[in-house]
Amino acid sequence: MPEKINGPQSASSSRPRKERADAARNRAAILRAAAELFAEHGVADVSMDQIAAAAGVGKGTLFRRFTDKSGLAVALLDERERELQAAVLSGPPPLGPGAPPAERRAAFATAYLDYVLAHLDLVRLSETSTPGARYRIGAYRFWHRHLAVLLDGEEDPEGVAHTLLAPLAAEHLAAVLPETGAERLRATLDHLFRTAPWAPGPA
Structure with missing residues (x-):
């Protein structure tokens, strides 16, 4: 029978449909820094403070975006x-x-x-x-x-x-x-x- 499934679904529903340019840059920088730190040190050994510093954003920006x-x-x-x-x-x-x-x-x-x-x-x-x-x-x-x-x-x-x-x-x-x-x-x-x-x- 035909597949009756909705299109691809994100694990998160909180991502805005359209971001401001600065917010998009911050998001990309945060995710890039997190991916690099997690790969190098393991998820458990990386703090949110370390991610904010590596991304070049304030801790408030990081926590508001990802909690x-x-x-x-x-x-x-x-x-x-x-x-x-x-x-x-x-x-x-x-x-x-x-x-x-x-x-x-x-x-x-x-x-x-x-x-x-x-x-x-x-x-x-x-x-x-x-x-x-x-x-x-x-x-x-x-x-x-x-x-x-x-x-x-x-x-x-x-x-x-x-x-x-x-x-x-x-x-x-x-x-x-x-x-x-x-x-x-x-x-x-x-x-x-x-x-x-x-x-x-x-x-």
């Missing part, structure tokens, strides 16, 4: 998430339209896992900054709707979609990655997404 490091994480991830969402909507199969649902689900699992592992600390921060943060962002709703569409006709596509997304949470991946390794994770998720939904057990 905390989780806001910076969401903004830094936004472009990558939109790229993945665009591939889901209109890219080549099996991630994009044109492949059987099971293949598309498995392709999504692989693509999303690669995305999270490439930005694990940032995704983890964006998802755990406050209780339930992962489930409030627009990107999660997009992923959930995508999987629910690919489960159309099943008894509870929305419930199964939430279940499939659970093991892709950054907190979970960070905890199990040292023990399982990326390739074992990839193979397990491929099987899980291909075989969903699951037959009920014996009564």
Whole structure:
């Protein structure tokens, strides 16, 4: 069936539609400084004061725009998430339209896992900054709707979609990655997404 999903959704809905030139320059400088500092020192070891100093902006400017490091994480991830969402909507199969649902689900699992592992600390921060943060962002709703569409006709596509997304949470991946390794994770998720939904057990 045709994919019925809205266009790519940002993880944050707070970005203005049109920025003043000076505000846009400050935003770009802040994000560039944050990305460089996070890459060099790790997310946990970089302070907001350090980011403001490296960006050449006042601390008030930084905090008014992003509030905390989780806001910076969401903004830094936004472009990558939109790229993945665009591939889901209109890219080549099996991630994009044109492949059987099971293949598309498995392709999504692989693509999303690669995305999270490439930005694990940032995704983890964006998802755990406050209780339930992962489930409030627009990107999660997009992923959930995508999987629910690919489960159309099943008894509870929305419930199964939430279940499939659970093991892709950054907190979970960070905890199990040292023990399982990326390739074992990839193979397990491929099987899980291909075989969903699951037959009920014996009564």
